[in-house]
Amino acid sequence: MKLTDLNRDGGIGANSLFVQIGDLNILIDSGLNPKKVGRLASPDLAPLRGVTLDLIIITHCHLDHIGSLPVVMREHPDTPVLMTTSSRIIIERMLHNSASVMLRQREDENIPDYPLFTHEEIDRCAKRFVGLPFGHAKKFHTAKDEIEIILHRAGHVAGAAGVELRHKHRAIFFTGDVLFDDQRTLKGAEFPAGHFDTLVTETTRGTTERPADKSRSAELDRLVKSINDTIQRGGSFVIPVFALGRMQEILTIIYDARKFGRLIECPIYASGLGMDLADYFDEISRKTKHVQFNRGIIKELKIKPTPRKLNAGEDPQQNALYIISSGMLVERTPSYTLASGMVGHARNTIGFVGYCDPDTPGGQLQLAKPGDTFLFETVHVKAKVKARIERFELSGHADREQLVEFAVQTGARSVVLTHGDPPARAWFAEQLATLMPNARVLDPVPLQTYQV
CATH class of the missing domain: 3.40.50.10890 (Rossmann fold)
Incomplete structure (x- = not known):
């Protein structure tokens, strides 16, 4: 598998991963960086130019994961977009709100790039959105290759999914944004136990140690x-x-x-x-x-x-x-x-x-x-x-110790670190190097392609 982080600044922002598995080209998420404006807020989509993008998978509907989706869909007009059934209910409302905000910012802040997409464009895009229930295996194939996709409940927010990909004899898992604890409105993550060849994990809370008394x-x-x-x-x-x-x-x-x-x-x-x-x-x-x-x-x-x-x-x-x-x-x-x-x-x-x-x-x-x-x-x-x-420690993201525990039990040969500031990723890299000495732990440099 080849993996390229398209989030031009790294860290947490315009989350987007370009994954090449066999003959399949897959994009996981296409967000916007909330700290930036204009085109610089979006991922760098240059590596996708001239590429036939076979599938886009959305992990959940926060704007740092979907905020530039219509831009990608404009450039790849035949690519289907897969997400959970719950995300399918929410996604159009989130994108329409983003378009309205950008129109307002164009006037108030004189940002000529905005809006990056229009309300009409969202309506056209929606025909390509496909909802998949949690736990249901879906085979996706092109003329040359086939992959199996299972979306697992990730807690975090309604519709959030961990993504399991199976290609031939290889299993790959993307945590997306995850919370293992139950919330009042939402059950915690239910991820599959057991082996994965490659794990791509969020690292948001890598610098946050939850004191024992803060349940x-x-x-x-x-x-x-x-x-x-x-x-x-x-x-x-x-x-x-x-x-x-x-x-x-x-x-x-x-x-x-x-x-x-x-x-x-x-x-x-x-x-x-x-x-x-x-x-x-x-x-x-x-x-x-x-x-x-x-x-x-x-x-x-x-x-x-x-x-x-x-x-x-x-x-x-x-x-x-x-x-x-x-x-x-x-x-x-x-x-x-x-x-x-x-x-x-x-x-x-x-x-x-x-x-x-x-x-x-x-x-x-x-x-x-x-x-x-x-x-x-x-x-x-x-x-x-x-x-x-x-x-108040009520984060929608899993404690770092829980994520490390999940990583260790996968026995993965490779662990890729995403969605975290540099100090958070450094903590995960150090812990995983100690607890998984036979694994390759990778903190990808933005826009560099890695063979994983």
Whole structure:
């Protein structure tokens, strides 16, 4: 097998792997880098030029995995796109939202490259999207060769899949983004045990050691207590969330806490793509049984839409809970604007519940100390950090020890490291070299082709 990482910057971003197995050319994911804009945010597709791309496989619908998919499909107009049944329900809504955001960015930020694709193009692409249930083997063949594909439940987010490929006598496994622990809305990963010749694994949490006392349930308790304490102090609590998955998970957690009398009464604000996706999660829950989510909880919680106009640097003083995107406080998002007004007041709390890239405002704010001056550059707000900045270990990614354990039991001859910052990959490389001395551990340089 030949493998080329098309994510031009490495790390976590425009995730896309070009895999050549026998006579088959397969692309796994085609994302966008959330920290970049224009064409530089997409993978480098040059290695695909002049190549007959036989199949595209999508592991899940976060934009760092699908955000440039229509661009690839435009350049390869006959290539089918395979994903799970649940992802097939979500993917068009995610892409349409991305197109709308790019149109807005073109006007607001003068980015001439945008949009990278149009709403009409997404509608045309959709005819080539194929949904496959978890655990069902599908044979895909060309005139010259054949491969068997099985998609396995990966936790992480609705529809997320680990990808098993079988070619002749060889077995290859791609973890995609994975979470082995159960979430409130989603069961954890169910990956096949036993041997694989090659394992391609995510490494997101390679620098994060979970303390023994920080179980998921203990972190949920801590989150609810922190919300109660903040509201009782007269402050507001903002939870920055990813619209897909984390918004619906947090809504369900809040509903459970309120139902059992553990959450204080207060206004709850939420809006945007995450609320729209609640309808899709409800549909997935009814059709596939792989998600546990009921849209009725939104009405029962009496959730109010976040005000359309949030003023940068202004504390709304609503003594309320806000559940809004983006999860990393990316510039020009509601959570970024709201945080710029809340961070300067000791009564407030900003509570992070997922992964934050260290280079994003969310990652930088978590490193700030009380009393530090923090600059919200794009809205021209400078504030002293007086609010509580808390992090709750509720990541949608597996603990590093769990991933190493899975890798070791595969007995793979080769392990390829993906989806992680350089220090995270370095930790995995060191551990796997010790625990799998006979395996080749590869941290691919972007755009270099490796024989694996």
